[in-house]
Amino acid sequence: MDSQPHRVVVLALAGLLPFELGIPHRIFGRAKDPAGRPLYEIRTCGLAPGQVPTDADFAIHVDHGPELLATADTVVVPASYELGPVHSEGRLTPELAAALAHIRPGTRLVSICTGGYVLAAAGYLDGRRATTHWSSAEHFQQLFPAVRVDADVLYTDEGDVLTSAGVASGIDLCLHIVRRDHGAAVANQVARLTVVPPHRDGGQAQFIARPVPELQQASTAAARAWVMDRLHEPLRLTDLARQETMSVRTFTRRFREESGVSPGEWIVGQRVERARALLEQTDMPMEQLARETGFGGAQSLRKHVQAALGVSPTAYRRTFRETRQEAREETRGGIRDEIRDEILPSPDGTSVAAGSVR
Numbered sequence: 001m002d003s004q005p006h007r008v009v010v011l012a013l014a015g016l017l018p019f020e021l022g023i024p025h026r027i028f029g030r031a032k033d034p035a036g037r038p039l040y041e042i043r044t045c046g047l048a049p050g051q052v053p054t055d056a057d058f059a060i061h062v063d064h065g066p067e068l069l070a071t072a073d074t075v076v077v078p079a080s081y082e083l084g085p086v087h088s089e090g091r092l093t094p095e096l097a098a099a100l101a102h103i104r105p106g107t108r109l110v111s112i113c114t115g116g117y118v119l120a121a122a123g124y125l126d127g128r129r130a131t132t133h134w135s136s137a138e139h140f141q142q143l144f145p146a147v148r149v150d151a152d153v154l155y156t157d158e159g160d161v162l163t164s165a166g167v168a169s170g171i172d173l174c175l176h177i178v179r180r181d182h183g184a185a186v187a188n189q190v191a192r193l194t195v196v197p198p199h200r201d202g203g204q205a206q207f208i209a210r211p212v213p214e215l216q217q218a219s220t221a222a223a224r225a226w227v228m229d230r231l232h233e234p235l236r237l238t239d240l241a242r243q244e245t246m247s248v249r250t251f252t253r254r255f256r257e258e259s260g261v262s263p264g265e266w267i268v269g270q271r272v273e274r275a276r277a278l279l280e281q282t283d284m285p286m287e288q289l290a291r292e293t294g295f296g297g298a299q300s301l302r303k304h305v306q307a308a309l310g311v312s313p314t315a316y317r318r319t320f321r322e323t324r325q326e327a328r329e330e331t332r333g334g335i336r337d338e339i340r341d342e343i344l345p346s347p348d349g350t351s352v353a354a355g356s357v358r
Contacts, residue, residue, distance in 0.1 A: 005041040006181065009072035011099070012044050012052045012062055013118070015082030020112045020170055021060070024076045027174035030190045031182065039182060043068055047099050055081045066099035072107055074177075078170070079113035079133075086121045087114070090143040097122070109161045110177070112170035116163045120144040128158045133166035152260075157310070171196055183280050184273075220244055220255045224266070231271055231294045237263060271295060272308045279305075279317040286313060 008028050012021060021044070028040035044060075045068040046052045051059045069075055085091045092100070100122050103109070111119050116132045117140065119125050126146040131137070137151035150156060155164040155173035157180070164173035171194070179187035223243040227235060240263055241251035255263050275293045278284055284292070290301035298313075305313045 005038050006073045007071060008040050008042045008074045008076060009068050010042065010044045010076045010078065011066075011069065011118075012046045012060065012078070013080040013083070013096075014047075014053050015055050015080040016052065017079050017081070017113070017167070018054050018056055018058075018060070020078035020115075020167065021054075023078070023112060023170040024110075024174055026194060027171060027178065027190060030193045031178050031186055032189075033182075033186075039178075039186070043072075045069060047095050053082075066102050069099065069102040069107075070104060072103070074108040074110060075103055076110045076112065077115035077118045078111075079115045079167075083114070083117055086117050090117075090121050092118075092121045106160070110173065111163045112173065113164060113166050114140075116140065117143075119161065119163070120147050124161055125163070128161055129156045130158075130161075130163040131156050131165045132163065135166070159310075184276050185280065220251065220258055223251070223255075227267060228270065231267070231274055232292050233294060234296075235267060235294070267294075268304055269308070272304055275301060275305055275313065276309070276316070279313055289313070 008024055010021065010024050025042050025044075028042050029038070031039040033039055043064065044062050045064040045066055046062040048065045049063055050061065052062055053059045085093060086096065096118070100118075109119055109124055111130075111132075113133050114136055116125065116130055120130065120140070120143070125144065127148070129148045129150055131150050131153050132140045134151050137149055141147070141149040151165075153165065154169040155162060155176060157176065162173060162177065164170045175187050175191055175196075178190055220240075223240045226243045227240065237248050237252070240255075241248045244251055244254075246254065252263060255266070259266055261269070271293045275289060275295070278289050278292065282289075286298040286301060290296060290298050293301065295301040295304060302312055305311075305316065309316055311319070
């Protein structure tokens with residue numbers, strides 16, 4: 001681990017939302033190593049030192065101008081309601097363009113909510129997948145046709161450029177970054193201290209206005225709790241629906257309304273999260289790990305972990321395993337777990353053992 005904390009610089013623009021300004025300070029500021037040392041150093045700058053008006057009835061004072069951006073490992077751009085030509089024409093003002101010019105090549109860029117307009121206007125999102133607040137997604141796509149807008153997710157991760165959807169999804173994105181940088185254990189601890197879930201399922205679809213369900217309609221919470229105790233088992237959609245005394249069709253519709261994803265997608269996500277923890281904390285062979293997480297075999301495990309995390313299970317383990325496990329691996333002469341391809345049995349049409357339900 002680098003002896004120097006990773007420096008995060010937040011760019012505060014006029015009309016910013018105080019809540020969103022606080023997200024990176026709160027999430028990154030809570031991340032500590034086992035000795036209690038901060039893993040991030042968080043600083044704030046403006047287009048010039050001094051007062052920065054917010055969308056509330058107060059202003060904030062920043063001590064630093066845009067030159068601080070040159071010192072950042074990560075730059076965060078929260079939303080602002082006074083973006084002017086950035087929002088109306090997709091064009092940076094000369095002052096904002098000069099500020100962004102301080103950012104060094106290779107710096108990680110992060111936007112929260114409509115802060116993505118700034119990154120898009122600067123060209124950082126061209127050809128990349130990005131998101132923003134669902135109510136701005138259509139306008140964002142029209143203004144920046146070179147960007148691949150995904151309005152259904154809470155955040156996107158393109159490696160060195162990450163974007164979040166509306167407002168509180170900035171918390172999800174910052175926790176994701178902590179998880180990516182330092183593993184699930186650190187991210188989960190930050191989530192506990194912040195009193196938020198370490199990982200939210202679904203996307204913005206679950207927050208878009210829709211008719212309020214009738215009070216007599218049951219939720220699918222009991223089925224989700226039932227699944228969490230049985231992730232290692234083959235699971236059928238009919239079994240989930242039975243937990244709520246619903247038809248498969250009604251259950252699937254209700255589940256998507258509540259979570260924003262299908263039952264199969266949700267189960268695969270939960271299995272990936274469990275696999276992530278086991279990869280970080282154990283030396284469990286891949287075939288056994290696949291069985292423990294319900295993927296059936298190493299081939300299916302590799303497919304789903306690669307899709308969700310962007311790396312193979314072996315690469316993830318190598319990056320994030322605990323120190324004591326790294327030492328144990330070295331004593332074994334650097335032997336790595338090998339993933340053996342395996343033809344999975346053809347699942348029943350309603351089985352989600354290998355993520356087949358959609």
